[in-house]
Amino acid sequence: MPSQPGRLLYAQSGGVTAVINATAAGVIEAARAKGVQVYAARNGILGALREDLIDTSRESKAAIAALRHTPGGAFGSCRYKLKSLEANRAEYERLIEVLRAHDIRWFLYNGGNDSADTALKISQLGKAMGYDIRCIGVPKTVDNDLAVTDCCPGFGSVAKYTAVSVLEASLDVASMADTSTKVFILEVMGRHAGWIAAAAGLAGDGPDAPPHVILFPENAFDEGAFLAKVKATVERVGWCTVVASEGVRDAAGHFLAEGGTRDAFGHAQLGGAAAVLAQLVKDRLDYKVHWALPDYLQRSARHLASATDVLQAYAVGRAAVEFALAGMNAVMPVIVRTSESPYRWKIEPAELRKIANREKKLPKGFIRRDGFGITAAARRYLSPLVRGEAPPPYGKDGLPAYASLRNMAVARRLPAFP
The missing domain is CATH 3.40.50.460 (Phosphofructokinase domain)
Structure with a gap:
């Protein structure tokens, strides 16, 4: 049984990455260490709207640890963009109803620009509706286009x-x-x-x-x-x-x-x-x-993941839990490069309003003058991010031994959402 009141809800959003489940492992293991029960929304934000939640406490310690080397989205993801509060307030109110029904006090949304915007809006609506919910955006995108963070896990x-x-x-x-x-x-x-x-x-x-x-x-x-x-x-x-x-x-x-x-x-x-x-x-x-x-x-x-990427993906998951339990709201754990050579980095909180719906493009200084290649500056930035190997364990059949979760559903407490 959880030793701390309230639960944490984690959801994956958009296109998954080779290391998004490492972030999930970081979230769940950090929360368990603090005595906080973690629910996961099945198929991203749609699971939250449908009250289709997964009880991760039913998974073994070994199964959660195996997420660190398993690709795909362990709890399912979706491409579903919530409209503005003005255009579709009913969806946001439904989310608050689901959170309230299951005593969820922390919501961690693992995604990109649109997801950061959603987490920001839910944090704002929680205040407006008098429900104490802490929302943390967790970075994920293969495109590396999130603002503020030095790079994106994935x-x-x-x-x-x-x-x-x-x-x-x-x-x-x-x-x-x-x-x-x-x-x-x-x-x-x-x-x-x-x-x-x-x-x-x-x-x-x-x-x-x-x-x-x-x-x-x-x-x-x-x-x-x-x-x-x-x-x-x-x-x-x-x-x-x-x-x-x-x-x-x-x-x-x-x-x-x-x-x-x-x-x-x-x-x-x-x-x-x-x-x-x-x-x-x-x-x-x-x-x-x-x-x-x-x-x-x-x-x-x-199977070809960067060890640096795996470490960073896990780290932002753990940091997201730490930030949430510390009372932070509407922030994202971002990666800060503190040294180029040797390469060093740390995690810091950044406001979601500075990240949501913004896009970080490749700097002009990273593209060669003829337009067909990269510069030395680009090489210095990129090289540390691909360093190191973190291969998955392999079975007797010669194939990777990936995690297999039970994903047992939480009993519903509300009417179905149209």
């Missing part, structure tokens, strides 16, 4: 996966270029911010090292300059590796990969920039081209 592992994939695929292309593929194009995530594309630059250093061309969403796509760069590289090196962000746009601001559909946040559904570029290279330069769209593989590759 990004370091995607960065490592991307750099390693570019390095390995380039060795393959180089070995076959004489009689086969001349150009390989890898499309990476990144709608508006080119952090993941930039991370690909860690695969090599120098004009002849891959990736030879990086296309950032911060720069308008110049077809002529792109084709000239690819052609010159093939003629000089014999082959060319291209990394393109899914958010690459033309001069008019149109996504190269936009298909017309949109997700729950209103974002255009992307994926296909590499195919467009491959066809362009084939038609205009007559080179044999291969392209790849790793998609979910980027954010689920726990």
Whole structure:
């Protein structure tokens, strides 16, 4: 039985990462050490609205510890954006009703910009409705685009996966270029911010090292300059590796990969920039081209996670609990870089109002003057984030031994929510 009155509710939001469950482990283990019972919302904020809650106290110590090396979202996540308080006050009032019904005094929302905004609004509504609830936003995003924090848990592992994939695929292309593929194009995530594309630059250093061309969403796509760069590289090196962000746009601001559909946040559904570029290279330069769209593989590759990223993901989870129990409200535990060499960092609280709905793009100083690569400053920033290995344990079948939770439901106390 909990030794402290009140419960803590934890929820995961948006696209998951290879290390988001490490954050969950940090939350649950820190709360257990303080005698606080933790509920998890099944499938993110929707679970809270539906009063579909999971009692994590029914999970063993070993199962929770195993979350540190398990990808995916252990309790489910969702892409669901709450409207403004004015547009849909009923949803926010329902959330307060659910929190009140289960004596939840601390709400930790693990997500990105939209999630930080939601946590901020719930903290404000709690005050307005006379319910004492402490809301903490917990950072998570592969895009590394959250304001204030030096980096985002989840990004370091995607960065490592991307750099390693570019390095390995380039060795393959180089070995076959004489009689086969001349150009390989890898499309990476990144709608508006080119952090993941930039991370690909860690695969090599120098004009002849891959990736030879990086296309950032911060720069308008110049077809002529792109084709000239690819052609010159093939003629000089014999082959060319291209990394393109899914958010690459033309001069008019149109996504190269936009298909017309949109997700729950209103974002255009992307994926296909590499195919467009491959066809362009084939038609205009007559080179044999291969392209790849790793998609979910980027954010689920726990087997190749960065040890730095795992440590930071766990640390923000523990810090979120400490901040909540200390009485803080409407804050987020952020990562502060205290030393470049040797790399050192710490966790500090930052106000959600300074983070919510803001987007941190790749600094201009991180993009090479020709627009197709990263600078030394970018390399200094990125390199520590991909350092270290934290492989999962493997079973006799040769596959990772990931966590398997019971996820037992808490009895409902309220009518169903429409």
